[in-house]
Amino acid sequence: MPIHRPFTTRRGFLATLSFGAISLYGVWESLDTGAEPAAGASHNGAHDADPAPTAAGHEGHGASDSGTSTKEFERLAREFIARHARADGSVEPLGAAAPISSDDDDMEHGASHGMSHEADAEPDGGDDASVAIDVYLMATQWAYEPAVLHLKAGQPYRFRMMALDASHGASIQLGSGSHVIRLRRGVLVERTMRLEGPGRYLLYCTVYCGAAHDRMSGMIMVS
Amino acid sequence: MTNFGARLSALPHADRVLLKAMIAAALGLLGLGVALGLMTALARAGLIAPEPDQGYAALTLHSTAAFFYWLYLGQSALLLAFAAADHTGPGRIALAPLAWFGFALMLVGFALNAAGTLAGEPLLYDGPPELATESRGAAGIFYLGYIALALGLIGVASAAIATAFAPKLAGRIGAWSTISFGAVVWAGLLVVSALAALNAFLPAAIWAFGGGTLPIDHSVGWHLLFHNMHYLPLIGTLLTWYVLVGELTGVTSLFGSRFSKLVFCLYLVFVPPTSLYHMFLEPGLAPIVRLIGSLLSLFISVPTVAAFLLLIASLEASARARGARGLFGWIGMLPWRDPAMSAIGMAVVNLAIGGALSFVLIQERLAPLLSDTFFVPGYFHFLTIGAVSLTLLAAFCRVIPALNGGQLRLASLLARLPYALTLGLILFGGAGVLAGLRGMPRRVLDAGYDGASPAVWASLSTWLGVGGAIMTLALALYVGTLLVSLMPGRVRPMPTLTPHALSTMTADAALSKPAWSGPLSVIVLVGAMVALTIVAFRLMQSLPIAAIGGGGH
Ligand code: HEM
Numbered sequence: 074m075p076i077h078r079p080f081t082t083r084r085g086f087l088a089t090l091s092f093g094a095i096s097l098y099g100v101w102e103s104l105d106t107g108a109e110p111a112a113g114a115s116h117n118g119a120h121d122a123d124p125a126p127t128a129a130g131h132e133g134h135g136a137s138d139s140g141t142s143t144k145e146f147e148r149l150a151r152e153f154i155a156r157h158a159r160a161d162g163s164v165e166p167l168g169a170a171a172p173i174s175s176d177d178d179d180m181e182h183g184a185s186h187g188m189s190h191e192a193d194a195e196p197d198g199g200d201d202a203s204v205a206i207d208v209y210l211m212a213t214q215w216a217y218e219p220a221v222l223h224l225k226a227g228q229p230y231r232f233r234m235m236a237l238d239a240s241h242g243a244s245i246q247l248g249s250g251s252h253v254i255r256l257r258r259g260v261l262v263e264r265t266m267r268l269e270g271p272g273r274y275l276l277y278c279t280v281y282c283g284a285a286h287d288r289m290s291g292m293i294m295v296s
Numbered sequence: 297m298t299n300f301g302a303r304l305s306a307l308p309h310a311d312r313v314l315l316k317a318m319i320a321a322a323l324g325l326l327g328l329g330v331a332l333g334l335m336t337a338l339a340r341a342g343l344i345a346p347e348p349d350q351g352y353a354a355l356t357l358h359s360t361a362a363f364f365y366w367l368y369l370g371q372s373a374l375l376l377a378f379a380a381a382d383h384t385g386p387g388r389i390a391l392a393p394l395a396w397f398g399f400a401l402m403l404v405g406f407a408l409n410a411a412g413t414l415a416g417e418p419l420l421y422d423g424p425p426e427l428a429t430e431s432r433g434a435a436g437i438f439y440l441g442y443i444a445l446a447l448g449l450i451g452v453a454s455a456a457i458a459t460a461f462a463p464k465l466a467g468r469i470g471a472w473s474t475i476s477f478g479a480v481v482w483a484g485l486l487v488v489s490a491l492a493a494l495n496a497f498l499p500a501a502i503w504a505f506g507g508g509t510l511p512i513d514h515s516v517g518w519h520l521l522f523h524n525m526h527y528l529p530l531i532g533t534l535l536t537w538y539v540l541v542g543e544l545t546g547v548t549s550l551f552g553s554r555f556s557k558l559v560f561c562l563y564l565v566f567v568p569p570t571s572l573y574h575m576f577l578e579p580g581l582a583p584i585v586r587l588i589g590s591l592l593s594l595f596i597s598v599p600t601v602a603a604f605l606l607l608i609a610s611l612e613a614s615a616r617a618r619g620a621r622g623l624f625g626w627i628g629m630l631p632w633r634d635p636a637m638s639a640i641g642m643a644v645v646n647l648a649i650g651g652a653l654s655f656v657l658i659q660e661r662l663a664p665l666l667s668d669t670f671f672v673p674g675y676f677h678f679l680t681i682g683a684v685s686l687t688l689l690a691a692f693c694r695v696i697p698a699l700n701g702g703q704l705r706l707a708s709l710l711a712r713l714p715y716a717l718t719l720g721l722i723l724f725g726g727a728g729v730l731a732g733l734r735g736m737p738r739r740v741l742d743a744g745y746d747g748a749s750p751a752v753w754a755s756l757s758t759w760l761g762v763g764g765a766i767m768t769l770a771l772a773l774y775v776g777t778l779l780v781s782l783m784p785g786r787v788r789p790m791p792t793l794t795p796h797a798l799s800t801m802t803a804d805a806a807l808s809k810p811a812w813s814g815p816l817s818v819i820v821l822v823g824a825m826v827a828l829t830i831v832a833f834r835l836m837q838s839l840p841i842a843a844i845g846g847g848g849h
């Protein structure tokens with residue numbers, strides 16, 4: 074004598090419902106497609122609500138394992154610092170735009186950093202990554218070098234970062250949230266990024282790296 | 297079901313001693329872990345300022361004591377209890393000497409973890425070898441602790457599996473009950489996580505004692521372990537709910553044991569491969585791996601939601617058949633004054649909160665906003681304390697009096713603790729999640745950066761401290777009360793059991809009533825996940841930073 078069961082107490086219904094949270098994937102997809110076409114498209118308003126791609130979506134090339142050793146990286150970074158150091162010890166990278174489609178580490182040498190191109194270049198001049206300026210960042214226990222960077226708002230920079238002794242983070246506090254970057258020891262991480270607004274942004278380590286981990290910080294001044 | 301508590305009381309004396317010893321040790325480690333957790337939270341709140349070495353040693357031992365040893369010892373005890381007392385007939389723990397040996401090894405493991413931490417640089421609980429180059433010997437001792445834990449766990453899990461097989465081999469039963477079946481799956485997953493621990497820490501130990509080179513992929517091994525660690529207790533949690541609901545209300549699944557068994561099996565399918573999402577931020581991970589990782593992680597919800605729905609639908613339908621009215625009237629018919637009931641009730645709430653938050657984190661595109669921030673400890677305390685620990689404590693509220701043939705001390709206090717704990721968690725976890733969204737890092741003692749950090753980090757950290765203190769108080773009362781109840785000679789005779797409020801219906805009669813609470817909960821849960829994800833996306837997109845496509849790869 075079968076008794077009628079409402080659908081809410083049937084196995085099939087419960088089993089189907091168990092997959093409910095998978096529907097979140099649809100949301101991810103829709104957020105994805107919202108951002109994707111904008112890649113490389115209009116970017117002029119720094120704070121517009123437009124779902125412009127943030128750093129998150131496009132880091133497929135996050136690690137460029139071009140085999141740069143820690144020694145080699147340190148050498149390049151020190152050269153960079155020496156070249157762009159200001160009197161107070163902070164660093165303001167100018168010019169020497171590196172076409173980032175090139176992976177060639179050695180192009181640094183050739184570039185005689187004619188600062189003239191950069192000096193009054195239109196800051197929002199476009200998304201063309203090829204005008205990105207190289208920035209080197211070394212992370213060690215427990216400091217960044219350079220510790221203070223002066224950057225221009227709207228200017229694309231190619232950050233080339235490496236943790237030299239242990240794993241570190243190189244996260245940037247941007248006001249209402251942060252952009253978190255993880256660096257594994259000896260792995261060159263490249264990100265081409267643009268800071269959209271002027272401000273003083275805390276650079277801090279987000280990977281536990283020993284006793285003074287919570288002292289490990291730097292500052293990015295954007296004007 | 298015929299009373300699980302009664303069958304526990306009927307176990308041989310030696311078996312009961314083993315279970316009591318395990319529970320006592322587990323509770324002791326929870327107490328220690330919680331005290332150290334409070335210390336970390338107070339440091340965050342700026343109320344104490346430990347030296348870095350002490351502070352990080354406290355954080356290391358907080359996580360090892362609470363996350364590894366309390367959870368593994370607690371699960372071990374419960375697993376053995378389920379396996380031994382499930383079937384009618386003279387139950388006993390098979391291979392008891394192996395279980396004792398495993399238990400002892402786990403205790404040795406903790407001693408080694410503690411000694412290694414105090415003797416060298418505190419490494420935090422994942423113990424990256426690259427931080428231990430100056431203190432290799434101490435790190436080696438620390439790693440040996442995990443190895444002992446893993447071996448001990450394999451011993452206990454093997455004894456549990458043997459215990460479940462014994463009545464089958466003796467021909468006393470044909471098929472396993474849902475509980476024995478679930479226990480075997482659970483034991484199997486414990487062995488998997490033990491193997492993951494060996495995989496992560498053997499190479500590190502070998503290096504520390506002078507053999508081999510620095511293991512460069514330690515973090516990968518660790519992520520595999522950590523992943524299994526924090527999803528695996530879910531199966532134990534769901535199985536415990538299943539047993540306790542049967543004990544408390546007389547209701548077991550109305551959908552047949554085959555369906556329940558299938559649900560438990562899904563954990564085996566989904567837990568191990570979903571490890572990927574812990575690696576989203578690793579430089580060099582291929583985009584396709586990230587995508588697959590995110591997708592797979594979603595599937596972890598399937599068995600959990602399924603088991604939840606089974607239970608809720610069974611409960612609601614049974615209650616309706618006995619006259620429950622309105623959409624939620626059935627909830628009022630549950631025995632809320634029983635400490636085990638209020639604990640699993642709140643565990644459901646905390647699992648939902650923690651689950652919704654964790655599903656924001658598994659979206660790989662949000663990793664640059666949230667990974668390595670306080671969002672992570674913010675959400676996972678909902679799962680580790682609010683869902684898993686509270687469920688273990690609920691079970692011990694039943695198991696301890698049964699083992700001791702006595703009564704729970706201060707039962708009415710215990711029945712209220714879950715609400716206090718949940719309140720504390722909402723403050724701690726809520727503040728932590730908000731601070732994480734705003735970039736506050738995890739794993740620092742002081743997030744002040746000499747005044748350069750946002751003021752909101754500091755104010756949210758104060759709430760962390762307040763919530764942490766409430767959680768600590770609630771858990772300390774649990775530990776104290778349960779330990780006292782465990783002591784011999786302090787017990788009064790066991791009272792008559794709570795009458796089974798909802799039983800005696802046939803499945804068909806009960807299932808003729810509609811049961812909407814389950815579907816509604818799922819809708820609310822998914823809605824919350826969607827909303828949280830969108831909020832986090834919006835926040836991330838509003839940040840004044842843009843990544844630019846391009847680059848050689
Ligand atoms: C009830 C009191 C508790 C308090 C106040 C507390 C507080 C904390 C705090 C402040 C942290 C530091 C987070 C960070 O800076 O990264 C932390 C980390 C952690 N807690 Fe708890 N906790 C408590 C209980 C527990 C329990 C019961 C468990 C596990 C069952 C647990 C597992 C962990 C783990 C695994 C970490 C991560 C440590 C790390 O990432 O290195 N906690 N806890």
Ligand SMILES: [Cu+2]
Pocket residue numbers: 213214215240241242278279280281282286289
């Ligand atoms: Cu660091």
